[in-house]
Structures are given as structure tokens and as C-alpha cells.
Amino acid sequence: MRNVTVDNITEVFSAYFGDEADPRSKEVLSSLAKHMHAFVKDVNLTHDEWRTGLKALEWAGQLTCPERNEFVLLSDVMGLSSLVDMVNSKPGVTSSSVLGPFHVSNAPPLEIGGDMRADFGGEVVLVEGIVRDAQGEPIPGAVVDIWQTAPNGLYSSQDPKQDTYSFHGLMTTDKQGRYAFTTIRPVSYVVPDDGPAGEILKAAGRHPWRPSHLHFIVEAPGYQSLTTEVFAADDPYLDQDTVFGVREDLVMHYVTQAAGTFPEGFVLSGKVDGEYSRVDFDFKLAAI
Amino acid sequence: MRNVTVDNITEVFSAYFGDEADPRSKEVLSSLAKHMHAFVKDVNLTHDEWRTGLKALEWAGQLTCPERNEFVLLSDVMGLSSLVDMVNSKPGVTSSSVLGPFHVSNAPPLEIGGDMRADFGGEVVLVEGIVRDAQGEPIPGAVVDIWQTAPNGLYSSQDPKQDTYSFHGLMTTDKQGRYAFTTIRPVSYVVPDDGPAGEILKAAGRHPWRPSHLHFIVEAPGYQSLTTEVFAADDPYLDQDTVFGVREDLVMHYVTQAAGTFPEGFVLSGKVDGEYSRVDFDFKLAAI
Structure with a gap:
């Protein structure tokens, strides 16, 4: 790991689990890293875009309260909520x-x-x-x-x-x-379109x-x-x-x-x- | 789109952009959706796991303040920050x-x-x-x-x-x-390992x-x-x-x-x- 590169980082991430990690956590986190890494590489995400994404998550955090969950809405408009419903459907x-x-x-x-x-x-x-x-x-x-x-x-x-x-x-x-x-x-x-989900829609x-x-x-x-x-x-x-x-x-x-x-x-x-x-x-x- | 399925949702997402969307936004959002959808499908993400992820983001929002940005830390421990650095390196x-x-x-x-x-x-x-x-x-x-x-x-x-x-x-x-x-x-x-990034490490x-x-x-x-x-x-x-x-x-x-x-x-x-x-x-x- 002392030489992390664009080409090996996903492999390094997946190799870096302790023995105590349960198999499902390992599967889910490895897959999440694999696909998020592929996203960054596919679009050559810039530092500005990365910061924009982080700011969107911060903003979602500020808007989220018992009456509104902006993270759920972000999941909704990205199609993730529907996909989770569908992969769990019989x-x-x-x-x-x-x-x-x-x-x-x-x-x-x-x-x-x-x-x-x-x-x-x-x-x-x-x-x-x-x-x-x-x-x-x-x-x-x-x-x-x-x-x-x-x-x-x-x-x-x-x-x-x-x-x-x-x-x-x-x-x-x-x-x-x-x-x-x-x-x-x-x-x-x-x-609600006055938060980061609305910005994605725009x-x-x-x-x-x-x-x-x-x-x-x-x-x-x-x-x-x-x-x-x-x-x-x-x-x-x-x-x-x-x-x-x-x-x-x-x-x-x-x-x-x-x-x-x-x-x-x-x-x-x-x-x-x-x-x-x-x-x-x-x-x-x-x-x- | 009246028949969204596990197999077509990524295509449906990518087809669903207005003419006014700028090409880079379209590229980044399409790619993000493609890779996040692939993640959900690869691991057959359960509703419980999806809720755990959303709760982690909510918690990160609560912890984030001028002195601590838990979203940056989540990006760090997932290898995303380093990868963004590397794809932008010469x-x-x-x-x-x-x-x-x-x-x-x-x-x-x-x-x-x-x-x-x-x-x-x-x-x-x-x-x-x-x-x-x-x-x-x-x-x-x-x-x-x-x-x-x-x-x-x-x-x-x-x-x-x-x-x-x-x-x-x-x-x-x-x-x-x-x-x-x-x-x-x-x-x-x-x-700091007392927030969701710490939970990922654990x-x-x-x-x-x-x-x-x-x-x-x-x-x-x-x-x-x-x-x-x-x-x-x-x-x-x-x-x-x-x-x-x-x-x-x-x-x-x-x-x-x-x-x-x-x-x-x-x-x-x-x-x-x-x-x-x-x-x-x-x-x-x-x-x-």
C-alpha cells in the first residue's frame, strides 16, 4: 500500500480488510468502493466537482430533519430507492x-x-x-x-x-x-426542489x-x-x-x-x- | 419510463435529461447513476442496508461543522479523496x-x-x-x-x-x-473514529x-x-x-x-x- 496508484487503489482497498470483518460488510464496502472508484476514473472527476459533491451532502445534512430527509430524496432522484425496491422484489x-x-x-x-x-x-x-x-x-x-x-x-x-x-x-x-x-x-x-436534490434535477x-x-x-x-x-x-x-x-x-x-x-x-x-x-x-x- | 425495471433503470436515467442540461453535468450524473446502480445490483442491497447507508449520511451531517467535515473523512476512508488527487495528477x-x-x-x-x-x-x-x-x-x-x-x-x-x-x-x-x-x-x-467513517473502519x-x-x-x-x-x-x-x-x-x-x-x-x-x-x-x- 505504500504505492497507491490509480490502477491499484480498488485492489488495495479490497485487500485492506481485517480478519474480523464480517463477509457481508466486506462484500458491500468492497463493491461500493469499486463502483465509486470506477465513477471517479470514468469521468476524471475534478477537485471542484468533488468539492461540489461534498457541499451537496453537507447541504443535505443541514436540510434533514424529522419532517424532511434530503438524503432519501437524493436517493430517490438518482433512481437508487426504486432500484433497491426492485432488486428486493419477487x-x-x-x-x-x-x-x-x-x-x-x-x-x-x-x-x-x-x-x-x-x-x-x-x-x-x-x-x-x-x-x-x-x-x-x-x-x-x-x-x-x-x-x-x-x-x-x-x-x-x-x-x-x-x-x-x-x-x-x-x-x-x-x-x-x-x-x-x-x-x-x-x-x-x-x-421539494429547494435543496441539493433540486440542484441535481436542474x-x-x-x-x-x-x-x-x-x-x-x-x-x-x-x-x-x-x-x-x-x-x-x-x-x-x-x-x-x-x-x-x-x-x-x-x-x-x-x-x-x-x-x-x-x-x-x-x-x-x-x-x-x-x-x-x-x-x-x-x-x-x-x-x- | 412507465415500466422501469432492474435491467433498464440506468438507461432510463441516462435518457431522462432535458435539452438544457450541460454536457458535463450529464456525463457526471449519468456515470454516477450507472455506477451506483451497478453497486446496488451487484450486492443486491437490502432495504435495511440502504437505510443504514442513509442513516450514516444523516449522522455525518450532524457531525459536520467548521472544525470537522465527516463527509470529507468518509471520502478519505473510501479512497475517493486519494483517487481524485491521483486522476488529477500529472x-x-x-x-x-x-x-x-x-x-x-x-x-x-x-x-x-x-x-x-x-x-x-x-x-x-x-x-x-x-x-x-x-x-x-x-x-x-x-x-x-x-x-x-x-x-x-x-x-x-x-x-x-x-x-x-x-x-x-x-x-x-x-x-x-x-x-x-x-x-x-x-x-x-x-x-476521528467516533462517527460513520469510524463505523466503516470497524x-x-x-x-x-x-x-x-x-x-x-x-x-x-x-x-x-x-x-x-x-x-x-x-x-x-x-x-x-x-x-x-x-x-x-x-x-x-x-x-x-x-x-x-x-x-x-x-x-x-x-x-x-x-x-x-x-x-x-x-x-x-x-x-x-
Whole structure:
């Protein structure tokens, strides 16, 4: 090691582990060094660029607080969060997608057929589906944690005018594995772009928009927890999600329903006379 | 982009640049994404490991202040700082090495033959050499900024007992391109290991020691500024520098000199009767 060179530094790094290093730490750190070294060499990173990167991390540190995690956002806009989701996904089941920073734990129970709109107006959307296993069999008693933006584009945790659990609910599937609720369409929104993640977007000529989506965490005993998002097929940002969250199997359709057809079994039954729209989306969970 | 997959995400990232993105930003960000994506895929990074990485960055943000930059230290222990130094080095001249966090700007002038020991005792070391161009011709009037640890292992900026400019000096080479001063041997020391960089060292089974070294920044009109360190050949940590700073051409020798041989032309001339040691080290600067 007394002669570290551009050509041998990665090898020197990988050779420089003590016997007590656990194999996984060694694997992860060696690979991180290998790929970061390759990056520096590929672009011949200048000292100014290196300092810019370090300043960006310092700035992220200054912005990060319980309400905002700029490091997560940096991971998101670089596609890392989505990639970690994907490499940990199982084939043949519903894709996972980013958790995001706006989930509130311990949401109140929402009965099947319940309504999430609170005091917000707007066209009613009926969302329903079945939670299934990889073979398509329904899973009764699965817990479906649902959250979304209000129509003003804000999650409750961003909006002092909303209650903590506004547009959040925790539903348990029935004997047929079914969940169902009414809500208002979530809207497209921008990720915070006044920090280093925003600077990356500006440097890349990218916008900070995400296509509108419903968030879900679906859990059932014996199955892997699924954290995902479901996106509207007609959203203008579907092909430009700034955090790379969209997967083909996570695209849903809002289908307009004729007036007078709103079904029984919902809190809003008998109260929706006009047109409404409907989303049908099933989840498939991987067994543990 | 509505179907991001493990296989296409890097391509999707690289295709997702606006027309206004400048070519260098595009090159650097695409390459960073490519290599970070390859890292995640190579090790199948788990969500827990991803969260551990983000927590490490958050922690680095909390520790970083004017006196300590944990992000620089993370870059150092991963070998990135050294690699950035090396890819920006020119062949045929003295290698650069890490600046480190302990340099104090605007050190007071130190005359040729001056003494840096202040009130510290210990064996006298005479350091001298010539600043040269790539062809070996001396460069008169080059400014040599020198700093090092005190014998207690601390730089002045770490040690409330030392003056700001203790073991710091700014020397201008004479007509023969020569610099010369007396000092005490700097000592091996540990980088701060109570933060995430320390956790990386622990996970790797590595220690936080750096071999002892003298720091130099050498500047002259018409030449590239050289930031470097010069290491003692007999230091026990020479082959284990925790920040990968050692290069073969930066290794120096302390050569013990017989009593009664201390030369003229030094502040200490006539005051050193016993043995002392001597270091001869020339610098070669690249033309701009």
C-alpha cells in the first residue's frame, strides 16, 4: 500500500480488510468502493466537482430533519430507492415502489366501504380489489394501509390545515380478500426542489413532478410486506416520474361510471347520484 | 419510463435529461447513476442496508461543522479523496496527496533555515530540498506552505494549547529553488473514529491510523499548485494509511547525522551539538 496508484487503489482497498470483518460488510464496502472508484476514473472527476459533491451532502445534512430527509430524496432522484425496491422484489407478485416520506404510522381503522374524503369535495372515486397470494388465491384478514395527497396536492404531514390522519386509513380485507373505499383522486405533485436534490434535477434539465398515485402497504401473516404505489394511466407525468417509481403492473385506470349506478355496501351508498369513477386493483403478495 | 425495471433503470436515467442540461453535468450524473446502480445490483442491497447507508449520511451531517467535515473523512476512508488527487495528477512530477482538514491559511512567513519547533522539545530534524520544474530546473521564488502535527499528535487547530500557527510556516525558495527548515518529527495519528467513517473502519476491521507526514502546498507562478504529504519510510503505518495517501515518490528518509555536524545557515546553527536527523526532499511541479 505504500504505492497507491490509480490502477491499484480498488485492489488495495479490497485487500485492506481485517480478519474480523464480517463477509457481508466486506462484500458491500468492497463493491461500493469499486463502483465509486470506477465513477471517479470514468469521468476524471475534478477537485471542484468533488468539492461540489461534498457541499451537496453537507447541504443535505443541514436540510434533514424529522419532517424532511434530503438524503432519501437524493436517493430517490438518482433512481437508487426504486432500484433497491426492485432488486428486493419477487417475480410473479405485485411490484413494490417507493415508500416516500409522507407515510403516517398507526392510521385509524377504515371499514370496508369506508370513505376517506373527509371535508374535501370533488368527484367520488371508488377503489376496490382483492389481496391475493402468488397463485391468485384471496388472502382474508390482510391489512391494507392506504394514504394519498389531498386534492390540494399536500399530504397531511405537509399541511397544517389537515388532521394527522387525513387521507390515511387502515383496512382489513374480508373473507373474500376484498378491500374497498371511496376517496377523491390524488393529484400530481412536486418533490421539494429547494435543496441539493433540486440542484441535481436542474442540472439534469428535469422537473420535480411525480405522477399522481395512491400509496399502499399490504401485510398479511405468512407473506412478505408489500410497500407500493398505484399510478393513474392518464397522468401526464406517468412517463416522467422524477423518482422512477412507475412499473407497468402498478398502472391503474379511473373508469367513469354512469350516474345512478353507485353500488350498495359503501358509506356513501345512496348519497352519490351523479357520475363517479372506479378503480379496480388487485395485489399479489409473495409468501415468506 | 412507465415500466422501469432492474435491467433498464440506468438507461432510463441516462435518457431522462432535458435539452438544457450541460454536457458535463450529464456525463457526471449519468456515470454516477450507472455506477451506483451497478453497486446496488451487484450486492443486491437490502432495504435495511440502504437505510443504514442513509442513516450514516444523516449522522455525518450532524457531525459536520467548521472544525470537522465527516463527509470529507468518509471520502478519505473510501479512497475517493486519494483517487481524485491521483486522476488529477500529472505524470513526471511530484504526486499530490490529501490536503486533510488541518491546514490553516495565511501562516506567517518562515525564513529559509527557520525553526518550527516553538516550545516543543525533541530531536532536531533538518528538512531541506529544491523545488524544481518537470525538467529538473530549480524554481526560485516558489512558495512552500508547511504544516504538521506537534509531537503530541495534534495539529494546532485541534489543540487549544497550541497557537493558531504552531507548526505552520510559509517559506519562499531562494535563487537556487531551495527551502530549508528545522522541526521535530511529526507523529502518526488517528483520524476521528467516533462517527460513520469510524463505523466503516470497524466494519472493515481497519484501524484509524495515518503514518506520520509533513504537509506541503507548493506554488509558483506558471506552475500547477501541488498539495501533498511526505511520509517517513520507517513509519509502522506506511503500508496501512487509513486514507490511502501514500505514494512511492512521497516516501522520505530521516537520516541520523553525527554530533557536531549541524551546518551553518540555520536559526539553530551553533545550538545543536548532538545527533540530529536530516531529510532531503525535492518537489517537481508541472507547468500550467
